[in-house]
Amino acid sequence: MTLTAANPVDTNPNLRFLEEVSAATAGVSRLEMCIQCGTCGGSCPSSADMDHTPRLLFAMIRAGMRDEALRSNTPWICVSCYHCVVRCPQNVHIADVMYTLKSMAIRAKLYKDSTAPDFSQTFVDMVENYGRSYEFGLATRHYLKHFAMRLPGMAPMGLGMLTRKRMDMTPTRIDNIEQLKKILARAKELEDRS
Amino acid sequence: MSKYLFYPGCSMETSASAYYDSLMAIREPLGIELDEIRDWNCCGATEYLGISITPAYALISRNLALARKQADGSRTLVAPCSACYLNLAKADYYMQESPLLSERVNEALEAGGLSYRPGSLTIRHLLDVIINDIGLDTVSSKVVKPLKGLRVAPYLGCMVPRPDYEKRWSDAEYPNELDRLLKTLGAEVIDFPLKTHCCGGHMTQISPSTAFELIRRLIHAADQYKADLMVTLCPMCQLNLDAYQNETNHHFHTNYRMPVIFFTQLMGIAFGIDPKKLGFGKEIVNAAPALSRIGVETPVTQEPGPRKKRKDTGLPMPRMPGEEEVS
Numbered sequence: 001m002t003l004t005a006a007n008p009v010d011t012n013p014n015l016r017f018l019e020e021v022s023a024a025t026a027g028v029s030r031l032e033m034c035i036q037c038g039t040c041g042g043s044c045p046s047s048a049d050m051d052h053t054p055r056l057l058f059a060m061i062r063a064g065m066r067d068e069a070l071r072s073n074t075p076w077i078c079v080s081c082y083h084c085v086v087r088c089p090q091n092v093h094i095a096d097v098m099y100t101l102k103s104m105a106i107r108a109k110l111y112k113d114s115t116a117p118d119f120s121q122t123f124v125d126m127v128e129n130y131g132r133s134y135e136f137g138l139a140t141r142h143y144l145k146h147f148a149m150r151l152p153g154m155a156p157m158g159l160g161m162l163t164r165k166r167m168d169m170t171p172t173r174i175d176n177i178e179q180l181k182k183i184l185a186r187a188k189e190l191e192d193r194s
Numbered sequence: 195m196s197k198y199l200f201y202p203g204c205s206m207e208t209s210a211s212a213y214y215d216s217l218m219a220i221r222e223p224l225g226i227e228l229d230e231i232r233d234w235n236c237c238g239a240t241e242y243l244g245i246s247i248t249p250a251y252a253l254i255s256r257n258l259a260l261a262r263k264q265a266d267g268s269r270t271l272v273a274p275c276s277a278c279y280l281n282l283a284k285a286d287y288y289m290q291e292s293p294l295l296s297e298r299v300n301e302a303l304e305a306g307g308l309s310y311r312p313g314s315l316t317i318r319h320l321l322d323v324i325i326n327d328i329g330l331d332t333v334s335s336k337v338v339k340p341l342k343g344l345r346v347a348p349y350l351g352c353m354v355p356r357p358d359y360e361k362r363w364s365d366a367e368y369p370n371e372l373d374r375l376l377k378t379l380g381a382e383v384i385d386f387p388l389k390t391h392c393c394g395g396h397m398t399q400i401s402p403s404t405a406f407e408l409i410r411r412l413i414h415a416a417d418q419y420k421a422d423l424m425v426t427l428c429p430m431c432q433l434n435l436d437a438y439q440n441e442t443n444h445h446f447h448t449n450y451r452m453p454v455i456f457f458t459q460l461m462g463i464a465f466g467i468d469p470k471k472l473g474f475g476k477e478i479v480n481a482a483p484a485l486s487r488i489g490v491e492t493p494v495t496q497e498p499g500p501r502k503k504r505k506d507t508g509l510p511m512p513r514m515p516g517e518e519e520v521s
Contacts, residue, residue, distance in 0.1 A: 026247055026295055027288035045392045049404050077401065079408070080240050081392035082356035086366040095357075102244035116400045123241040127253065131235040133204040142399055150402075153444070157437055157478070164476040164495050166209045166437075175233045179306040180256060186305035187252035190298050194248070 014064030021061055024194075025093065025100040033090040034058045040084035040094055050074040054084060054094055057101075070110040075101040076117075115146045128184060131174030136167050196327055199261045199271040199315070200228035203278035203429070204236050209437075210275070210429030212473025216458035217274060217320070219471045223336040224328050228272065231261045237281040240396055251295060252302040254285040259308040262315055274320040274458075276353035276428035283317040287359040319354050321427050321457070322362050325371045330378045338466040340380025344488050346460070347386045347421035348372040349412065351431040355390055366390075372457060376425060379464040384419045388412055393434040398441075406445045409434055413442065413450045422484040423453040425460060432456060437478045453481035463490055 022029045034055075041053030051072045052060065060069045075098040084094045102120070105111045119142050126134040139158070143151050161167040174180065206214040221228060234257050242250035261271050273279040289296035289312035296312050303309055324333065350372055355363045363369045367390055376383045391412060394405030412435060416424050426432050436454040443450055455477060462472040463485070474481060475493035482492045 024247065026243075026251060026284075027291045045408055046397070046404050049401060075244070077397075077404065079352075079392045079395045079397060079404075081352035081395075083352070083367070083392075085357045096243075099243040100247070103246055106245060117244075119396065119399050120241040120244050123239065124245050127236045127238060127242065133236045133239065135208060139399070147402070153441070157440065160478050161209065161437060164478070166211060166476055168208055172207070174235050176306075179308075180235055180253075183252050183256055183302050183306040183308070184249050187249040187298070187302035188246065190301060191246050191248040194298075 014062070017064045017066045017069070018061050021097065021100055021104070024104065025096050027093060027096065029097055029100070030090060030092045031058065031061070031097055034062075034092055035090055037089060039087050039089065040092075043083040043087050044078075045081060045083065046077050046079050050077045054078075054098075058092075058097075067110060070101065070105040070108055071112055072101075073112060074098070075105070076111065076113075118142065118145065126171065128181070129173075129177075130171045131177050131180050132172045134168075134171040136169055137171060195225050195227050196323075197227040197229060197268045198323065199265060199268055200230045201234055201237075201257060201261065201271055201273045201278060201282065202230060203273060203275040205275055205429035205433075209433050210456070212476040213274060213429060213432070213456040213458060215471065215473035216456060216462045219462050219467050220458055220465060223465050223467075224324065224332065226323070226328065229264065229266070229268070231257060231264060231271075234260060237278045239277050239281075243281075248295075248298050248302065251285050251289070251299050254281050255289070255299045255303060255310050256306065256308060258282065258286060258315060259303055259310040262310055263308075265315070269314065270316045270318055270323070272318055272320055272323055274427070275430075276319070276351055277430060279317065279319045280353040283359055286312055286315065286317055318362070319427070321354065321371055321375070325375060326362075330374060333375065333461070334378050337379060337464045339464055339490070341376075341460060341464055341488060342380050343382065344484070345382045345384060345420060345422045346376055347384045347416040347419060347424045348376055348389055349386065349416075349424050349426045349431060349435075349454075350390050351426065351428045352390060352392050352395075354427060372425070372427065375457065376460065379460055381460065384416075384421055386415070386419065386421075388415045393428075393431040394438075395430060395434075398434060398438055402441075403445070405434065405438065406442045409438055409442045410446055410448070413439060413452045414448075416452050417450055421452070422487060423455060423481055425457050426454060427457050439479050451479055453477055453479045453484050455481050469493065 022031045038055045041047050041055050047053050052074050057074050078098040080095050082095055106117055111117055238250050238253045300309050355369045356366050358366055373383050392408050394408040397405035432454050459472045469492040475495045482494045485492050
């Protein structure tokens with residue numbers, strides 16, 4: 001991004017955060033189009049567990065409340081069901097804005113609870129090393145770290161999955177993992193530069 | 195014979211192997227040939243997008259690039275898993291919408307000697323292909339064992355009918371495709387109001403109580419409508435509703451026993467294929483009692499039973515209430 005000289009009369013500096021979120025979103029976010037109707041929160045199956053409804057979160061972004069927005073658990077509780085997306089009268093790409101906020105919160109280390117970011121990161125680590133997801137490794141590593149007390153309770157389910165051959169004890173690796181690693185390394189450079 | 199490029203996705207090889215087995219078994223009667231993308235990688239599910247955008251789209255797009263290279267005749271890429279289908283479709287759609295994203299992704303792909311021109315493949319879900327290409331007339335002509343008397347709750351979950359970039363589905367919230375297919379198989383199909391509600395996705399790992407509530411709503415509704423079983427088209431939905439049903443029961447002190455199977459398994463049964471080839475017995479909540487009601491016998495996996503207590507000949511030891519002595 002090229003830096004431009006600051007406008008001597010910056011009429012609304014709060015909008016910089018909105019612009020940042022919008023620019024970081026894949027495709028066209030349409031976040032600027034939000035009319036604060038609240039259809040998103042009303043359609044959300046998990047809004048009861050959220051710090052802020054999506055509508056309120058978008059109002060905070062528009063008000064430039066960067067830290068508060070990136071600390072909110074809302075993007076992490078979003079289940080990516082796209083109910084809000086298809087109902088939004090302004091066609092805001094809400095689910096993708098939630099993904100953007102997660103990645104920004106990780107970069108800024110501003111999330112409150114590390115359970116969700118750790119889960120995503122562990123999943124991604126497995127994929128970067130093997131080219132495939134690895135459920136057994138992911139579940140055991142994640143549960144040991146975050147829900148160790150729940151592990152005994154989960155054992156029958158894990159055993160049921162193993163006896164039915166629905167879970168592999170060992171990971172599968174793609175043939176051309178080196179190619180994938182090169183692609184991802186280049187992609188990370190590009191991401192850091194943006 | 196209709197030929198398609200095929201992206202199975204990680205779940206089909208492990209947790210949803212019943213989906214894979216049954217799909218392989220119904221290829222021939224349906225007349226479809228699936229050309230699996232060689233050396234495909236994970237699509238990143240709903241995890242990579244939340245970590246870093248460019249690598250996430252590069253990961254998805256390696257598959258698109260490989261598929262396009264392998265395309266021989268058909269340019270249609272079929273995915274049976276909802277998350278894979280959406281990720282592949284989303285990457286293709288957003289790269290068309292945003293040239294900047296396409297540029298970045300292609301720069302990354304170049305590091306691996308690959309490239310992808312957005313829009314050069316058509317990405318579709320398996321159910322869409324069966325309904326709209328193969329057609330219900332063909333499906334109907336293959337039915338030798340109508341599923342008469344079996345009450346099924348059609349459950350699609352979120353990511354197939356939504357956000358639906360290409361407007362392929364009859365409705366984003368209440369699509370009728372799965373209902374029509376199951377009716378063609380002769381089943382009694384419940385008008386299921388929660389058919390595209392969320393199963394909780396990865397919340398079982400992040401916020402279990404959030405997930406258990408979403409699972410409970412679905413199982414409870416299917417039970418209220420007196421469904422014999424739920425039918426789904428998504429590996430994640432099947433895993434959550436089936437494998438986490440016991441945990442959900444435990445959490446709410448309920449006692450549901452609702453089998454959850456894949457639509458391809460029921461297609462196989464209606465086509466008269468041996469249930470052993472359709473992945474039955476892999477479900478945690480046993481589907482055999484439901485299917486025996488229409489005279490179909492399916493394999494059952496024996497649970498490893500509780501360890502037998504040894505005969506107590508040693509010194510008297512303290513016992514937990516309810517523990518019985520084996521004589």
